[in-house]
Structure formats: structure tokens, C-alpha cells
Amino acid sequence: MKRLRAIRELSTVAILIAEVLFFAWYLWPEAGRAHPFLNAENALLILKYSSIYGIAAVGAAVVIISGGIDLSPGAVIALASVIVGHFFVAEQWPLAPSLVAGLSIGAASGLLTSLLVVTVKLPPFIATLGVMGITRGVAFIITEGQYYDVSSRLPSGWQPMGVPIDWLAPLVMFAMAIVFQILMTRFQWGRAVFSIGGNETAALFSGIAIGRVKASVYVISGLLASLAGIVLVLVQGQGKADLATGYELDIIASAVVGGASLAGGRGSVMGAVLGTLIFGVLRNALPQIPGATFYDRLIVGVVVIVIVVADQLLLRRSTKS
Amino acid sequence: MASGFSRIVPTGRSHGAVGYHPSRVSLQFDHIQKSFGATNALRGVSFDVAEGEAHALVGENGAGKSTLLKILAGLVKADRGEMRWQGRAFAPSSPREAIEHGIGMVYQEMLCLPNLSVAANIFCGREICHYGRLDDAAMRSRTRAVLDRLSLKIDPDALAESLSAAHRQLLQVARALAFDCRILVLDEPTTALTDAEADHLFDVLRELKEGGTTILYVSHRLPEVFRLCDRITVLRDGAFVATFTTADVNTNDIVKAMVGRDLPSRDNGPVPTKHEGRSRAQAGEPRLSTNRLARAGHFRRISFSVWRGDIVGIFGLVGSGRSELLETIFGLHRPTAGEICVDGAPVTFRSPRDAARAGIVLVPEERHRQGLWFNFDLRNNLSIPRATLKDAVVIKATGERRDAAAMMGDWGIKAAGIDALPDSLSGGNQQKVVVAKWMATNPRVLLLDEPTKGVDVGAKFEIHEMIRQQARAGLAVLVVSSDLPEILALADRILVMKEGELQGELSGAIATEEDVMRLATHEVVTA
Numbered sequence: 001m002k003r004l005r006a007i008r009e010l011s012t013v014a015i016l017i018a019e020v021l022f023f024a025w026y027l028w029p030e031a032g033r034a035h036p037f038l039n040a041e042n043a044l045l046i047l048k049y050s051s052i053y054g055i056a057a058v059g060a061a062v063v064i065i066s067g068g069i070d071l072s073p074g075a076v077i078a079l080a081s082v083i084v085g086h087f088f089v090a091e092q093w094p095l096a097p098s099l100v101a102g103l104s105i106g107a108a109s110g111l112l113t114s115l116l117v118v119t120v121k122l123p124p125f126i127a128t129l130g131v132m133g134i135t136r137g138v139a140f141i142i143t144e145g146q147y148y149d150v151s152s153r154l155p156s157g158w159q160p161m162g163v164p165i166d167w168l169a170p171l172v173m174f175a176m177a178i179v180f181q182i183l184m185t186r187f188q189w190g191r192a193v194f195s196i197g198g199n200e201t202a203a204l205f206s207g208i209a210i211g212r213v214k215a216s217v218y219v220i221s222g223l224l225a226s227l228a229g230i231v232l233v234l235v236q237g238q239g240k241a242d243l244a245t246g247y248e249l250d251i252i253a254s255a256v257v258g259g260a261s262l263a264g265g266r267g268s269v270m271g272a273v274l275g276t277l278i279f280g281v282l283r284n285a286l287p288q289i290p291g292a293t294f295y296d297r298l299i300v301g302v303v304v305i306v307i308v309v310a311d312q313l314l315l316r317r318s319t320k321s
Numbered sequence: 322m323a324s325g326f327s328r329i330v331p332t333g334r335s336h337g338a339v340g341y342h343p344s345r346v347s348l349q350f351d352h353i354q355k356s357f358g359a360t361n362a363l364r365g366v367s368f369d370v371a372e373g374e375a376h377a378l379v380g381e382n383g384a385g386k387s388t389l390l391k392i393l394a395g396l397v398k399a400d401r402g403e404m405r406w407q408g409r410a411f412a413p414s415s416p417r418e419a420i421e422h423g424i425g426m427v428y429q430e431m432l433c434l435p436n437l438s439v440a441a442n443i444f445c446g447r448e449i450c451h452y453g454r455l456d457d458a459a460m461r462s463r464t465r466a467v468l469d470r471l472s473l474k475i476d477p478d479a480l481a482e483s484l485s486a487a488h489r490q491l492l493q494v495a496r497a498l499a500f501d502c503r504i505l506v507l508d509e510p511t512t513a514l515t516d517a518e519a520d521h522l523f524d525v526l527r528e529l530k531e532g533g534t535t536i537l538y539v540s541h542r543l544p545e546v547f548r549l550c551d552r553i554t555v556l557r558d559g560a561f562v563a564t565f566t567t568a569d570v571n572t573n574d575i576v577k578a579m580v581g582r583d584l585p586s587r588d589n590g591p592v593p594t595k596h597e598g599r600s601r602a603q604a605g606e607p608r609l610s611t612n613r614l615a616r617a618g619h620f621r622r623i624s625f626s627v628w629r630g631d632i633v634g635i636f637g638l639v640g641s642g643r644s645e646l647l648e649t650i651f652g653l654h655r656p657t658a659g660e661i662c663v664d665g666a667p668v669t670f671r672s673p674r675d676a677a678r679a680g681i682v683l684v685p686e687e688r689h690r691q692g693l694w695f696n697f698d699l700r701n702n703l704s705i706p707r708a709t710l711k712d713a714v715v716i717k718a719t720g721e722r723r724d725a726a727a728m729m730g731d732w733g734i735k736a737a738g739i740d741a742l743p744d745s746l747s748g749g750n751q752q753k754v755v756v757a758k759w760m761a762t763n764p765r766v767l768l769l770d771e772p773t774k775g776v777d778v779g780a781k782f783e784i785h786e787m788i789r790q791q792a793r794a795g796l797a798v799l800v801v802s803s804d805l806p807e808i809l810a811l812a813d814r815i816l817v818m819k820e821g822e823l824q825g826e827l828s829g830a831i832a833t834e835e836d837v838m839r840l841a842t843h844e845v846v847t848a
Contacts, residue, residue: 188713195705198696204653205691206706206758207677265696 008259011314012274015257015307019278023285036288044166048235050280051169052077052244053251054273055228058176059221061255061272062184066217067197067264068117068124073225074247075136076109078240080229082139085148085239095154099230106226107219109135114215124218132248139241151237160234169231173273176224180269193217197264253300254279257307278303345372346408347535348393348504353402355388357775362388364559365402370504375526375536377546377567380556381579381638381805381838386539389556390508393537394426395419407503417446425497429509433489435482440464442481443496467495471525487518491525504535511545512640523548541638543572543842555579573835576842580805580834606665607631608797609681609766611650614659619645620821623659627766632788632798634812634829636805636837642821643801644686647768650799651683652676663766677710680765684755684772692755693743700725700739702754707761724761732757733783749773749780756784760791767791769800773807785811805834817841 020038027037036042056073063070080102088098109131116127163171184190192213195203204210233239254275260267279300286296349369355362363385370376380386391397393404395413404411406422413419419426433442440460441448449456449463464477473491481489490510497505507526511519526549530536540546546553547567555562555578562578607626615621620642627633637643649656652670660667663679670676673683685691694702704721725739732753736746743751752772759767772788773781788811792798802808808815812829817840824840 186716186718188708188716191701191705191716192709194696195694195701198694199690201691202694205651205673205683205685207674207709208705209672209674265694 008311009268009271009274011311012258012271012278016274016278016281019281023281027285027288037285042284044170046277046280046284047170047173048166049283050276051173052228052232052235053247053254053279054173054276055169055176055231056221056225056247057251057254057258057272057276058173058180058269059224060251061258061260061267061269062180062193063124063217063221064252064255064260064262065184065197065264065267066193066214067200068214068217069128069252069262070113070218070221071125071128071248071252072109072113072132072135073221073228073251074244075132075139076106076222076225077229077232077244077247078242079109079135079139080106080226081233081239081243082142082148082241083239084230084233085150086142088150089148089153089239102230102233103223103226105135106222106224106229108222109226110219110222111215113222114218117218118211118215128218136241143239143241145241147241148239149237150233150239154234154237165235169235172227172231176227177269177273180220184269189213189216194265197266199265250279250300251276253304257304259311278307346370347372347406348537349405350389351403351405353389353392353404354400355385355392355397356400361559363392363399366556366559366561367402368554368561368564370535370537371552373530373533373535374551375530375538375549377550377553378537378539378556379541379543379546379553379575379579380562381541381803384556384579385559386556387508388559390426390506390539393419393424393506395424420447420500420502423501423503425494425500425502425505427490427493427497427505427507427510429512433481433492436480438478438480439468439475439484439492440477442492443467443499445496447500463499464495467499470498471495472528473525485518487514487521490514490518490522494522494525494529498529502534504537505529506537506539508539509541509640510538511540511542519545541842543575546575547572572842573839576835576838580838607662608664609650609799610662610665612660612662614646614649614656614661616645616649616654617657619649619654620818621658623818623823625816625823625826627797627799629795629797630792632792632800632811632813632829634808634815635799635801635818636803636808636815636841637801637818638803638841640820641818641841643818644770646818647683647770647799647801650676651681651768674709677706677762677764680763681768682706682759682762682764682766683768684752684759684770686770686774688748688751688755693751695742695744698740698742699729699734699736699746699754702743703728703739703758703761706758710762728757728761732760732787747780749776749784752776752780752784753787756787764796766797766799769798769802771802771804772800773802773804781807805837808837809834 024035024038027035029035056077060070060073083105084098084102087093087101088095113127113131116122116130117124158165160168184193192203192208195206195208196210196213200210232243255267255272256262256275257278258268258271258273258275260272282300282303283296286292286299346369351367352365353363353367354365366385366389378386378389388397392399395416395418398412398414411422413422413424434445437445440457443464444460449459461477468475468477471491471494473488473495475484475488481492484492494505510522514522523545526536538546538550550567552564552566553570553575554564555575557579565574607628610626612624614623623646625633635643635646645654648654650661652673652675662668663681668679670679676682700721703725708716708721722739728734729736729739734750734753734757736750743754746754756772769788773784776784785807788798788800800808800811809829809832815827815829815832815837817824817827817837819841827836827840
């Protein structure tokens with residue numbers, strides 16, 4: 001299975017490279033002009049915007065591997081940005097406690113989800129659909145249709161811990177990806193997540209503390225979504241209730257494209273992050289193709305289906321042999 | 322042992338029950354064979370059902386009754402052999418086709434759509450339509466007619482979920498009749514019914530029979546069979562034993578036919594190989610004991626003890642509550658009364674995790690659903706329980722690989738390697754994985770539920786030998802099985818369970834298959 005997983009991540013990398021090569025070729029400029037897609041500045045741009053999805057996708061992958069689903073990350077991102085804005089701008093708190101408040105709200109919404117899933121035994125789809133509504137709703141109630149201008153209170157040219165602000169999001173994303181990749185593959189906790197997703201009954205019969213592990217999974221997803229939210233505030237400078245609308249589906253799609261099975265028990269954190277990069281490149285490159293603007297949602301949809309179908313065909317072949 | 326019987330030759334004498342025409346064959350099975358993987362479910366079964374008779378099909382669990390019914394219902398295809406129905410070759414490829422040919426099935430699990438009305442349930446799949454529009458009035462009136470025929474006072478518009486278990490069972494009978502079935506096939510229809518409910522079902526069936534309906538009745542409850550049926554066909558180990566005329570035989574004859582074994586013993590001669598535990602003094606506190614343990618609706622007043630080195634077998638037919646008993650001890654369900662004691666001290670397990678921490682582990686009946694991870698290789702499958710109970714934080718892959726390789730050697734697990742996925746293993750090797758993963762935790766009590774179900778003979782022998790070895794090393798073993806030779810071969814003491822209660826205890830050394838079966842099926846308890 002380890003071998004299979006390695007192959008699966010490599011194939012996600014291969015898709016990403018093929019995609020970059022395709023756009024590099026398609027958007028190749030006339031002689032003497034700069035390449036509109038293949039340049040360092042654009043690469044950083046792609047990374048920066050994919051990272052918001054990517055940080056949350058780490059949590060989404062963990063949830064999906066456990067056999068669950070989380071529809072709330074988009075709403076939690078928005079709520080976390082609003083909470084940071086509220087304390088930092090309206091209450092004039094210092095930055096650090098404001099950020100901690102933002103993270104706490106993510107943990108709290110994750111706790112609410114785990115309460116609903118583990119104790120009330122709601123299906124995760126319903127529980128997180130509800131939590132999505134609640135968190136987005138709270139964000140709107142707090143802002144009353146306004147937004148918090150966080151950037152005006154941030155010092156210009158601010159570099160948290162010496163990191164240029166543009167690099168902050170990608171660094172956080174890669175750090176989280178590495179941490180959780182290791183937790184999921186090298187730690188007993190991660191194996192418990194895989195075992196619950198693979199066969200919850202067998203996990204129960206084997207003495208795994210199913211309730212505790214499941215609860216941890218949703219809290220982590222909430223925490224990572226709020227982390228994405230506070231990174232978004234710092235990068236974009238706004239705390240706003242309608243941020244990240246509809247992100248949840250892109251985040252789930254990224255995890256799935258990265259090899260996670262919605263049936264649970266299969267997938268990887270790295271794959272999910274690579275999946276967000278695949279979509280990040282699409283979102284960046286498609287608008288640069290004249291006339292393609294109206295097609296980008298369609299193309300994204302087709303890409304999800306094509307990649308997942310190809311993956312299933314590959315998997316079928318590899319398990320047969 | 323006990324194989325002193327030769328086959329009991331059916332008496333040819335027929336008798337003239339109402340509507341029973343032994344000369345007119347209605348349904349005929351001719352050398353039906355079916356195997357699933359390495360398991361031979363049916364090894365050439367031949368018998369026939371006459372027009373208008375009530376014919377019983379009996380046998381132990383695993384005798385092949387259900388497989389035969391599935392073939393008749395179009396759910397499974399026979400590998401070899403032929404069915405003839407009303408004189409013509411018959412091989413339905415779907416349940417729909419079987420229904421269209423007049424086969425009316427009443428399943429054990431009571432298939433019904435609880436959220437739909439009685440009429441909708443009866444006509445589900447074959448609704449009466451007018452140009453695509455449902456003709457509710459016609460369905461309602463036909464439902465009423467069928468219900469009247471069964472003398473059932475049920476409103477056709479009532480929701481199925483509002484009916485009692487017995488009425489839901491009868492709903493299936495009504496459904497079969499509404500489709501003008503020419504044979505009514507019932508698979509253990511009384512399993513979920515109370516005695517009074519079963520009585521009503523029997524009244525209905527007897528009336529139907531008198532009206533000329535052919536009935537094929539599958540059950541292991543012999544008193545029922547004797548009440549209703551004209552002839553009884555016995556299957557054993559997937560093979561036909563005999564067809565008896567009910568009037569000529571008694572319960573004992575049928576029990577003998579069900580368990581008497583002409584086949585070579587499936588184990589290596591049970592009595593001599595049993596370990597010395599039976600003679601060992603049962604000193605001190607028992608490892609595991611229960612005191613009037615009960616779980617409402619499943620079992621009651623269960624008291625027994627298992628000492629170190631003891632192998633205790635629980636025999637009971639499907640529905641006797643034996644699996645629920647094991648699952649309750651393992652912390653999956655809470656008992657409603659009584660207590661469980663480990664080393665003399667009462668314990669309360671709120672989850673299998675609690676039980677496993679106390680050293681009580683369960684090898685469950687369904688290894689696919691309850692025992693294995695098909696997304697993990699063997700190393701992970703073998704390591705998870707131990708790592709979980711040790712509260713390991715980091716996975717020690719190198720050590721686990723070494724241990725897994727050793728376990729595969731110790732238990733004789735045949736696989737490509739520790740990286741193999743469980744679905745590449747045979748049933749027997751999968752089962753060894755499930756046993757081995759628990760034995761790696763050094764348990765004090767091993768609970769086994771049908772430890773060799775669907776396992777080939779060789780692996781079965783190996784698993785038995787390993788269980789004996791573990792018991793010799795001081796493990797207390799409680800094994801539930803509906804496989805009589807297995808219980809007799811393994812157990813020092815045999816507890817027989819029937820309908821949720823212990824019927825008695827037999828010594829493994831002297832009990833015969835008949836003794837056990839009689840306790841499990843008869844109403845009379847002999848000391």
C-alpha cells in the first residue's frame with residue numbers, strides 16, 4: 001500500500017507538470033516578449049492564492065480519509081478572517097491575540113462538528129452543512145455587511161518573522177502539509193484515521209478509540225480552515241463575511257484529485273495540496289487565454305472527473321496485478 | 322464418533338394428505354452443485370417437491386439450504402445440475418424471472434419497505450398501472466382480497482412499519498399470493514416471531530395448503546416441520562441425505578439424519594487430541610464468568626465460567642443469541658441484567674476498547690466486515706490492535722515488520738509477504754490474520770465467533786490446533802460455533818443455547834452430536 005501511495009502522489013505531480021508544460025506551450029509569447037505564465041512572479045501568485053485552499057485541504061484530506069466529509073472550511077475561513085478583523089481593528093487588540101482568537105473560532109467550530117458527528121451521530125455531510133451555515137451566519141452578524149480593513153493597521157512592508165508577506169501563505173501551506181503527512185503516515189493517530197476510514201467496524205472491534213479519533217479529525221479540519229482564514233487576512237488585508245464562498249467544494253475536489261477516496265481509507269495530505277496546485281494553475285492560466293474566461297468553471301469540472309476516472313482505472317489495474 | 326449410522330433409507334410409502342399428489346412432481350432439483358471459492362455449498366442435491374404438498378427442507382447451519390433457495394429465487398446460479406419446474410427446465414437469472422414463473426419467496430430477513438403502505442409493499446415492482454399512472458384503487462382492492470384470503474385484518478393503506486413482526490412476515494406471504502405464486506417458499510419464517518405469532522402463521526399456511534398451494538418450508542425447528550409438512554428432506558454438508566414421509570418418522574430420526582456423519586470426520590478424530598485441560602482441576606477464580614447475564618430481546622439468565630486453559634464451546638443455531646452474548650461480553654452492547662466477572666471481579670465494558678484493555682478479545686464472525694482492513698497491508702492489519710492497546714504514538718515500522726513476519730511464520734499464514742493486501746489471501750489465511758492480530762496482544766480470554774466459517778479443511782485443522790496450543794499455554798477460550806464437529810473437537814465443556822437461554826452443559830469428552838443437537842432443537846431438556 002505504501003508503494004501504491006507513492007505512485008499515486010507521483011501521478012499527481014505528473015499531472016501538475018503536464019499542466020504547467022501545456023500552458024507554457026500554449027501561452028508561449030511572440031519573440032521578445034515576456035512569458036505571461038512562465039515567470040517567477042506568476043508562480044508566486046499561483047502559490048499564494050492556492051495556499052488558502054491548500055491549508056484547508058490538508059484538513060479536508062484528513063477528514064475524507066477518515067471516511068467523513070467537511071463542508072464548512074469556506075465558511076470557517078470567512079469567520080476566522082472576521083474574528084481577526086473584529087478584535088484587531090474594532091477592539092484594537094494587538095495582532096497576536098487577534099490571530100489566536102481567529103484560530104480558536106476554528107477549533108470551536110470543529111468541536112461543534114465533532115459533537116454533532118460523534119455524540120449526536122449525525123451524518124458528517126449534514127453536521128458540517130449545518131456548521132457551514134452557522135459559521136457563515138455568525139460572520140455576517142458580526143460584520144453587518146461591512147468589512148474590517150486589517151491592512152491599514154498592519155505596518156507597511158511588514159514581514160512576520162522575516163518572511164515577506166507574499167511568501168507567508170505558501171510557507172504555512174507546505175509546513176502544514178509536511179507536518180500532517182508525517183502524522184498521517186508515521187504516527188499511530190494517522191493509522192487510526194486510515195483504519196476508521198477503511199473499515200470502521202473492524203476499527204471498533206480492534207479497540208481503536210473511534211469517537212476520540214473522529215473528534216480530533218474535525219477539530220483539525222476546523223483549525224486548519226481558520227489558519228487559512230488568518231493567513232488570508234494577513235495577505236489580503238480584509239476581514240469579510242463573504243470571503244471564500246464556495247471554497248469547500250474546490251477544497252474537497254482538490255483532496256479527491258490528490259487521491260483521496262470519498263469512501264474513506266485512502267488518500268494523502270500531500271496529494272490534496274498538489275491537487276490545490278493543479279486547480280491553482282488552472283485558475284491562473286485559463287483567464288490568460290483569450291475567450292476562455294467563460295469556460296473556466298466548465299474546464300475545472302471536466303478536469304475533476306477525468307482525473308478521478310483515470311485514477312480509478314489505474315487503481316483497478318494495480319490491484320489486479 | 323457418532324458415525325455409527327448408515328444412511329436412513331426413506332420409506333417409499335406415501336400417504337394421502339389433502340391436496341397432496343405425490344405422483345405429480347411440481348419442482349425437481351437434479352444434481353444441483355454450487356461452490357463459492359473453495360467451499361462446496363451444494364454437492365449434487367437431488368429431490369423433488371410434489372404438487373400440493375408441504376415439503377420441509379431441514380439441515381444444520383451450512384448444510385446448503387439457503388444456497389438452494391437462492392438458486393430457486395434467481396439470486397445465484399448453480400454451477401451444475403438442473404432445476405425442473407412444472408416439467409420444464411428452469412434456471413431463473415433474476416428474482417424477477419423467478420416471481421414471473423410463480424415462485425413465491427418469503428425470506429427470513431423480512432424484506433419490506435417500512436415507509437410504504439401495505440398495498441404498495443405487495444405490489445412493489447409490479448404495480449398496476451394505467452398508461453403509466455398508478456391505479457391505487459385496483460391495487461387496494463386486490464390487496465384487500467389477498468388479505469381476506471389470509472384472514473388478516475390489516476388496512477391496505479397502513480404503513481408497513483406500523484405492522485407487527487408477524488404481520489410483516491405475512492405481508493410477504495400476501496405478496497407472493499398476489500402474484501399468483503404456484504409454490505410458496507418460506508425460509509425460517511418464524512425466527513423473529515413469538516409463539517402466538519408463529520401459530521397464526523401456521524394456521525394460514527395450513528389453510529393455503531388445504532387450498533392446494535405447494536409449500537417448501539425451510540427450518541431447523543423440527544416441531545414446526547412436523548406440524549405442517551407432508552415430507553421432509555434433509556441436507557447435510559451440501560449433500561442430500563434423504564427424504565422422509567413425516568408420518569413414518571419422529572424427531573430423533575431427523576436429528577440423526579441431520580448430524581449423523583458418513584463423511585470422513587472433518588477433524589483429526591476429536592476426542593484423543595483434546596488437550597488435558599478437561600481433567601485439570603478448575604482451581605481458583607474463573608478467568609471469565611457471567612452471572613445471570615441478560616440482554617433484553619437476545620438472551621437471558623446466562624451463567625457460566627471459563628478457567629485458565631479451558632476451552633468452552635457454545636453451540637446454538639442461528640437466532641439463539643450466541644453471537645449477541647459474545648458481543649456483549651466484548652463491550653459492544655450493554656447487558657440489561659446480570660454481571661460479567663474477570664478473575665472474580667465484576668467488570669463493566671463500555672466499548673470493545675475497554676474489553677481489549679482488560680485482556681478480553683473477540684475474533685468476530687464476519688472477518689470481512691469486522692476483522693480486516695482491505696486498505697492496509699498485512700503488516701498494518703497484524704500490528705494495529707497491539708499498537709492501539711499499547712497507546713503507541715509513533716509507528717515503529719521496523720519492529721512491526723519484524724513482528725509481522727514472525728507472526729506469519731508462527732501462524733502459518735500463506736501470503737506473498739507482509740506487504741500483501743488481505744484480499745489476496747484465502748479465507749483460512751485471512752482468518753489466521755484476525756486470530757494472530759489479537760494473540761499478539763497477549764490476551765487473557767479469547768472469544769471466538771464461528772472461528773472457521775468459510776475456511777477450508779486444512780486451515781480449519783491448523784486453526785483448531787493453534788487454539789488448543791494457546792489454551793495449553795493458559796489462555797481461557799470461549800468459542801461459539803454452529804459447526805457441531807468443531808465444537809465437539811475443541812471444547813472441554815459444551816454449553817447449548819436455544820432461543821436466548823442455556824439449555825444445558827455437556828462434557829466435551831462424552832457428548833455426541835446427537836446429544837448436542839437434541840438440546841439445541843428439542844423442547845424437552847434431559848439432564
